[in-house]
Amino acid sequence: MSGPSDFQLQNPALKWIERRLPIFGLVHSSFVAYPTPRNLNYWWTFGGILSFMLAVQIVTGIILAMHYTPEATMAFNSVEGIVRDVNYGWLLRYVHSNGASMFFIAVYIHMLRGLYYGSYKEPREVLWILGVIIYLLMMATGFMGYVLPWGQMSFWGATVITNLFSAIPYVGDSIVTLLWGGYSVGNPTLNRFFSLHYLLPFVIAGVVVLHVWALHVAGQNNPAGVEPKTEKDTVPFTPYATVKDAFGLSCFVLFFCWFIFYIPNYLGDPDNYIQANPGVTPAHIVPEWYYLPFYAILRSIPNKLAGVVAMFSAILILAFLPWLDSAKTRSSRYRPLAKQFFWIFVAVCLGLGYLGAQPPEGIYVIAGRILTVCYFAYFLIVLPILSRIEKPRPVPNSIADDVLAKGRYVASAIAVFAVAGLLMLGSGSQAQAQEHNTPNPPSLKWSFAGPFGKFDQGQLQRGYKVYKEVCSACHSMNLLHYRNLADPGGPGFSIAQAAALASEIKVQDGPNDAGDMFERPGRVADKFPAPFPNENAARAANGGAAPPDLSLMAKARGYERGFPWFIFDAFTQFQEKGPNYIHAILTGFEEKPPAGVTLPEGSHYNKYFPGHAIKMPPPLSKDQVTYDDGSPQTVDQYATDVAAFLMWAAEPKLEERKRTGLQVMVFMIIFAGLLYFTKRKVWANAH
């Protein structure tokens, strides 16, 4: 694309290198002098945003791999170790886990932009197909990354997705065994997924180089869809595109930061805070939000092999797009019918995403089938027919004409719509199978809610007391250490107080020089003691139901808030489902079940427990725990305090996260503002 370069080096040392390896000339012609169409809108900044996200994921991923242990019994705890103990580990982990979602949001916008403006058409077919390959690699990478924390959704997601390959006739089972490295998903599977999850991003980076190379050969498409003809149609990449991309990127980073610092678990599933258990499938399995449309297609087809084929076809069909749509006009702006069908197609994808998160029953199945047909019809019927019958409006003569005729073009309403839609998909993935007659827990006021939330130290100390005197008789908290009680942003015990609390317990240590185990008083480095030596003992002592570990309870439980609340929740930063649920369970016991309800032997009726029959007897009663600070000694107060304590236990860096978040947000808003004015100054010369 670039004409004869006028690039000249002055420095003799650089000249010497340039003659032997013309790297400065390459950078100059590709990223400085490279002519970009002057009418590009902000949808075109997503290419740069995607490169940035790839870099973010690789950097944070390499760092996380320094602390992560890819071993089935240790993986889950090592991830929690990163979040709790590594300096800024919480930040790195949340950047990486939310970064995956941001990567997919950006890639979907990038793909839809290409679809709308016909960026796949001649001469950019290879560029487009390389993009489809990158997308496939991203899906594989994202899936294997999701397996690594080894939570319940990780494990069962791995099981379901690898089982897709068992649909292949004759060799399916052998292939699945090959993927697993065993007779089921297990440690060998985790190990190889870790290895591949580390490898694939670099493969993606390689294909991205090809993608950019192909782009620089064919040149960028643009909203008018006409090729640049004269110099008036283009501007040099630097500074024009660079500063515009930088501004677009800074806005995207602001959006990203909202998730990292304020709603880091919004797009995740509470079940993934429960360690993988090969014996229990979660009630409602959903993949990460970015796979939901394809998951919906898979489930719509009542035949195993046909379903898998349909799902993969839905992605692969994209590669054939340049030949399915043979219309000469590129941009949908000048194709009145294609434009309408494009938005219908977007709605179909969002609809499929919504359905993918719903339980596969009743109306959802029928709707899924209809939308699946619509999805394929768009590619196989609508586009081929449109390209033959549609009468496009005249396209502008040149890009310069387009700029003069149109003035400003801001599709902000559409952007808001798209973001809202993606959020909708996201929270759809948090869907929990619910008994239809289980009411949602009431929302309490928590001191740690909202952007400035902080834990109430007195409440955490009371909550710890309730845990120690009541809950700890049956429940362990394996991720908590006595030293945590003195951590900043926690209950605010002094080191001496934490040491005194630790010394109350006896810890088995050893072996000593004689080879014997011995008991010693606890130290601050010791974990909270578990009430039972192992799970079987816990099960045996509690009528067959082992009391779950409470370390992550406040993040491992959620409930469906329903449309449209889950969209508002992203804006209001509602993240307190866990403590609400814990408080509701502790106060939701009723002595007599309602008429017509019979409970199994040894169960108790609880209003808020899914299924209502809970094995845990009502644990709290009035005046059971003595408070020294004059707080009311009621069941409700105990439940509130212990729920707050468990929230801290599950998210000990919450205060640091929100405090850092405020600083970052303020900085990013200022920085984005500066970039906006810089961009205007730079472009003032071009208009």
Add this chain to the structure above:
Amino acid sequence: MTTASSAGHSRRDFLFVATGAAAAVGAAATVWPLVSQMNPDATTIAAGAPIEVDISPIAEGQDIKVFWRGKPIYIMNRTKKQIEEAQKVNVSDLRDPQPDSARVKEGHDNWLVVIGICTHLGCIPIAHEGNYDGFFCPCHGSQYDSSGRIRQGPAPLNLPVPPYAFISDSKIKIG
């Protein structure tokens, strides 16, 4: 490019400098956590708490090796001969001059507690070997005397003494 007044120029320059400066601050603030994460995490720090060692089983002329913060610590019950050798050395002749009294606790002259890591390149010296009745490093031949001071070979410094204290005559606390 239109001709801009000098006032317009300086306003634009200020904007560019301010944006560039903000970008630099942002980049530096981003690098901080990426580097800081490499420091020891809270578990490692908690595990580095002081340890107590019972020294009563160590007979005269013997030594034991214990680990503290991943480092081998030699605890040596020195013989009379070793103590005398260590005390009569002319301190000013040493490469890293230090009297024996600065390397042991007062009243516990027979107990030498040193970190057993050669100050040359980190190998572990062997106790009771070499020409000075002390330590000999097999990697590059550094020799330490019975006070753990460097006497011969490439190592620049004496074996360091870790922070420790006697809790009783038979128990020390390292750290």
